Amino acid sequence: MMPxxxxxxxxxxxxxxxxxxxxxxxxxxxxxxxxxVVGNLATTTPDFSLExxxxxxGRLDILCRCINSAFVLSHGIRRDxxxxxxxxxxxxxxxxxxxxxxxxxxxxxxxTTAALLKKALSLEVDAEWRRSTPGIFVRAGxxxxxxxxxxxxxxxxxxxxxxxxxEALASDGTFVLGDHIGLSEEDEAFIEGLGTKIVSVGPKSLxxxxxxxxxxxELDRNELYRNxxxxxxGPVDPDGNGIEGRKMD
Amino acid sequence: MMPxxxxxxxxxxxxxxxxxxxxxxxxxxxxxxxxxVVGNLATTTPDFSLExxxxxxGRLDILCRCINSAFVLSHGIRRDxxxxxxxxxxxxxxxxxxxxxxxxxxxxxxxTTAALLKKALSLEVDAEWRRSTPGIFVRAGxxxxxxxxxxxxxxxxxxxxxxxxxEALASDGTFVLGDHIGLSEEDEAFIEGLGTKIVSVGPKSLxxxxxxxxxxxELDRNELYRNxxxxxxGPVDPDGNGIEGRKMD
Numbered sequence: 001m002m003p004x005x006x007x008x009x010x011x012x013x014x015x016x017x018x019x020x021x022x023x024x025x026x027x028x029x030x031x032x033x034x035x036x037v038v039g040n041l042a043t044t045t046p047d048f049s050l051e052x053x054x055x056x057x058g059r060l061d062i063l064c065r066c067i068n069s070a071f072v073l074s075h076g077i078r079r080d081x082x083x084x085x086x087x088x089x090x091x092x093x094x095x096x097x098x099x100x101x102x103x104x105x106x107x108x109x110x111x112t113t114a115a116l117l118k119k120a121l122s123l124e125v126d127a128e129w130r131r132s133t134p135g136i137f138v139r140a141g142x143x144x145x146x147x148x149x150x151x152x153x154x155x156x157x158x159x160x161x162x163x164x165x166x167e168a169l170a171s172d173g174t175f176v177l178g179d180h181i182g183l184s185e186e187d188e189a190f191i192e193g194l195g196t197k198i199v200s201v202g203p204k205s206l207x208x209x210x211x212x213x214x215x216x217x218e219l220d221r222n223e224l225y226r227n228x229x230x231x232x233x234g235p236v237d238p239d240g241n242g243i244e245g246r247k248m249d
Numbered sequence: 250m251m252p253x254x255x256x257x258x259x260x261x262x263x264x265x266x267x268x269x270x271x272x273x274x275x276x277x278x279x280x281x282x283x284x285x286v287v288g289n290l291a292t293t294t295p296d297f298s299l300e301x302x303x304x305x306x307g308r309l310d311i312l313c314r315c316i317n318s319a320f321v322l323s324h325g326i327r328r329d330x331x332x333x334x335x336x337x338x339x340x341x342x343x344x345x346x347x348x349x350x351x352x353x354x355x356x357x358x359x360x361t362t363a364a365l366l367k368k369a370l371s372l373e374v375d376a377e378w379r380r381s382t383p384g385i386f387v388r389a390g391x392x393x394x395x396x397x398x399x400x401x402x403x404x405x406x407x408x409x410x411x412x413x414x415x416e417a418l419a420s421d422g423t424f425v426l427g428d429h430i431g432l433s434e435e436d437e438a439f440i441e442g443l444g445t446k447i448v449s450v451g452p453k454s455l456x457x458x459x460x461x462x463x464x465x466x467e468l469d470r471n472e473l474y475r476n477x478x479x480x481x482x483g484p485v486d487p488d489g490n491g492i493e494g495r496k497m498d
Binding site: 110204 | 322357361411
């Protein structure tokens with residue numbers, strides 16, 4: 001008899017994630033997740049005050065919280081994540097790159113993260129990446145310069161997008177988010193021209209850092225189950241073959 | 250013919266949350282969500298430095314980020330949330346209460362939130378709630394004093410819990426979380442004695458503030474669909490009656 005969705009589900013329901021991790025081995029290769037956050041008013045210069053980050057830096061505090069959401073785990077940081085911050089307030093745009101695999105000195109609080117960005121922004125830059133501290137790089141350049149190099153599947157986070165739980169998010173996806181202002185029509189036209197999918201994380205309009213937490217969680221769940229049955233919102237079994245029709249190795 | 254899970258799903262898959270909100274009206278009554286965060290080393294006194302919150306306050310920065318996750322939306326704050334912070338480092342424990350319906354002056358950054366807590370901690374307190382600023386109250390008391398008054402469904406967030414997407418979380422639930430240290434065995438025994446369910450948000454061990462983002466998102470989704478078909482991980486339709494078997498009013 002053909003198994004139905006309901007037949008498969010209960011086997012997972014009463015196991016904890018801790019149990020699941022014993023059953024499904026961690027993958028050898030960790031695909032890299034990329035978050036791109038555009039700070040429309042974010043300063044490109046280091047002359048902001050750590051005593052008043054929101055008021056003096058063009059809301060670098062938002063970008064600091066995005067860094068926290070992207071990298072910080074309870075006991076360590078995510079090595080399979082990279083973050084690009086596009087900063088636009090200044091003589092010309094700059095991009096800061098943070099690589100999880102090389103990051104050091106990252107604390108979860110806003111102020112120490114802002115101090116790392118301050119240091120990066122004090123470097124003289126041109127179009128080449130220049131290293132500031134371990135895992136943190138900076139160069140001149142805007143969103144278009146960055147996305148011209150993106151070849152993985154890209155997603156743009158916007159309220160009217162389709163549910164991110166339903167889209168089968170690519171494990172090596174690039175996720176583009178706006179700050180509190182969002183992206184301009186010009187930016188959006190550019191992004192859509194790349195064939196980017198528009199996704200939304202839920203019914204409420206959230207800050208970029210909260211969206212990143214939700215995307216990371218979805219990818220964590222997908223990664224856990226990619227060697228086994230995927231139980232999630234979405235068409236579980238389009239061919240109607242059920243769990244026996246899946247390759248389990 | 251009896252509709253199957255797969256028959257129901259595609260109707261939702263390609264609608265955005267924005268569309269869904271047009272179809273499913275917002276509920277008249279917003280049940281209150283409660284988050285309780287225990288700061289084992291968090292100071293009960295106001296003599297910490299806003300220039301070094303993590304180093305001088307016993308990690309009040311974690312609790313500030315929890316406040317952000319609990320309340321902050323892109324354009325406003327969640328009125329249907331209340332947060333209790335249990336602070337334990339000092340002569341005797343204190344509890345700070347934040348009520349979304351009354352909160353004013355809450356900014357998303359850590360420093361201004363810490364300044365609000367500093368003000369609250371400067372008040373003389375006894376066992377009665379005392380108002381510090383709009384929506385922020387403080388009193389003497391520990392976790393047990395607080396949970397003695399909790400009568401809604403309570404959940405304790407721990408890594409080995411069952412998946413929060415599968416548990417049908419109560420819309421007026423109370424969610425108890427530990428800080429970076431977690432809860433002691435004594436605390437856990439007390440909480441379990443209350444019949445609290447243990448839930449987990451995902452395969453990775455996350456900070457409390459990230460957990461709160463995930464819980465809020467799950468409850469947002471549940472709220473959107475509670476007058477219509479619920480499409481989520483979990484048994485969608487235990488009676489096999491499909492969408493036609495659901496009360497839609």
